[in-house]
Amino acid sequence: MQSRSLVTQNRILNAAVQALVEFGYAGASTVKIQELADVSRGRMLHQYPSRDELLVAAVQHLASARVDDAGAQVDWPAAPGARICAVVDAMWSTYQQDYFWAATELWIGARHNDDLRRALVPVERALNKRVRAASDAMFGVPIIDAPAYPVVRELLNTSMRGVALTYAFDRRRPSSEPDLTLWKDLALDRLLGPDCR
Incomplete structure (x- = not known):
């Protein structure tokens, strides 16, 4: 059982x-977060004295x-x-999840906020390592042993991130994203070869 503090x-x-997802970085005030969490201001500030540290x-x-x-x-296919x-x-x-949009709000906020940028850089670097490790686990051996694998992994993540950002103003069904077929074809060709699908 979790402690009350946790x-x-x-x-x-x-x-x-x-708050980040619903109101953006500018609207994610400590007052709004406190209301959503239904906790006292003192309890919230005790755990997170800075708004940016909390976000x-x-x-x-x-x-x-x-x-x-x-x-x-x-349970991946064999x-x-x-x-x-x-x-x-x-x-x-993963690029349709709340944490992606919350992170995007922080990235945009960090463009003009040096304190937020300093707080965000080490966290993002650590998270990127975890994303790479998770991607490696998902693809698994022998796929990750393909010489092109590191480049394909990075290209998929950066391309998906970029396309996902367009959903902020052009809502559509992610399952029918045209680039999804392109990403699969690229990964298959580069990781297995065009004749080994």
Whole structure:
């Protein structure tokens, strides 16, 4: 059973992510987070004395949990081609999650906020390592042994991130994203070869 302090901490972190997603970086005030978490101001400030520290911790907390969950999945198809396609689908689904949009709000806020940028850089670097490790676990051996694998992994993540950002103003069904087929074809060709699908 979780301690009362840990339960409160999770409520505050979840409320901070919710505030970022619903109101953006500028609107995710400590007052709004406190209301969403339904905790006293003193309790929230005791755990997180700075708004930016709280927002960074919240996104890192949620993203780390989701990334670790994805990396722990074990029920992938046995055939390499089917596994690659399933992993690409799973990777793409992460860019529709709340933590992606909350992180995006922080990235944009960090452009003009040096304190936020300083707080965000080490957290993002650590999270990127976890994303790479989770991607490696999802693709698995022998796929990750392909010489092109590191480049394909990075290209998939950066391309998916860029396409996902367009959903902020052009809402559509992620499952019918035209680039999804392109990403799969690219991964299959580069990781298995055009004749080995």
